[in-house]
Amino acid sequence: MLLFYTCYRHSIFVCGMLLTLVLYAMLLTAHGMAPPRFVLSPEMGGIKHASGFSLRKVSDVLAGRKYAVLTFDDGPYGQGLDEQILATLQKHHAHAVFFLVCSHINDATRGELAKFESAGDLIGNHTFDHPDLAKLGQPEIRQQIESCNQRIADVTGKRPTYFRPPFGSTTRAVGEVAKSLGMQQMLWNANSEDSWVKHPEQIRDFSLSQTEDQSVLLMHEKPMTAAVLDDILTQLEQRGFQFVLPDQLSDNVAIN
Structure with a gap:
């Protein structure tokens, strides 16, 4: 016994x-397991899991996986820069949100929008000509956002879902106008500081130091940023990062 x-x-x-x-x-x-889904977290400026507790989240913790949304402001740039950024993103199986200033969309650059969409990236609204919206009244705010929506729709056939105010300068009125147009306002909680730094290495260092799990990283379509983007993404991947889009994952993004 x-x-x-x-x-x-x-x-x-x-x-x-x-x-x-x-x-x-x-x-x-x-x-x-189902791939993770994320939604915007306005209170944090980043993203958060769309669901509550799940085995997927436990798995991510055990495996050291982290997630970030890459965003680029002020395009389309043209002159081959958009293609350079897209090629680097493709190398890393990454996708991004491109917030376009619609006065930059002209005969020379309108073709870039199709390239963004073909690559599985998202096009966002960054106003028509990049004013500080906090200094404008509601009619002018609406005109800036809606005229940009219309320009993007004229080129792509679709209105953008996401909106980013220039300089991150937002007010209750700005938020109300965006919401009334059926848009989500996307800010950020990690900044490459590429709007003012003078050297690519500084852009890399700010990006790496500020990006944490569930960050939205602010970058701009600039030659210096494009030059150091491969290094930024390589080092973030080495830290366990995968690059996702809010509310969706592209079919081309492999989570493993």
Whole structure:
């Protein structure tokens, strides 16, 4: 009887260990689990999981996975810069939100919008000609946002979902206008500081130091930023980052 009990205890122990290893492997690799989905977190300026507690989130913690949204303001730039940024994103299986200043969309640059969409990236509204909206009344705010929506729709056939106020300068009135137009305002909680720094290495260092899990990283379509983007994404990947879009994941993004 004692021998049977000893074997029984050992069997439970072995089975328990095997089950633990299987569960751990499943959590670690996330095979068979739905990919994570994110929504904007206005109070934090970043993103947050669309669902509450899940095995997927536990898996991410165990595996050290982190997520960030890449954003680029002030395009389209033209002159090959958009293509350079898109090529770097493709190299890293990454996608981004491009917030366009619609006065920059002209005969020379309108073709860039199709390239953004073909790559699986999102086009956002950054107003028609980049004023400080906090200094404008509601009619002028609406004109800036809606005229940009219309310009993007004229080129792509679709109105953008996301809106970013120039300089991050927003007020209650700005938010109300954006909401009335069916748009979500996207700010940021990580900044490459590429709007003022003078050296690519500074852009890289600010991007790396400020980007944390569930960040929205602000960058601009600038030659210096494009020059250091590959290095930024490489080092973030080495820290466990994957690059996602809010509310959706592109079919081209592999989570593993």
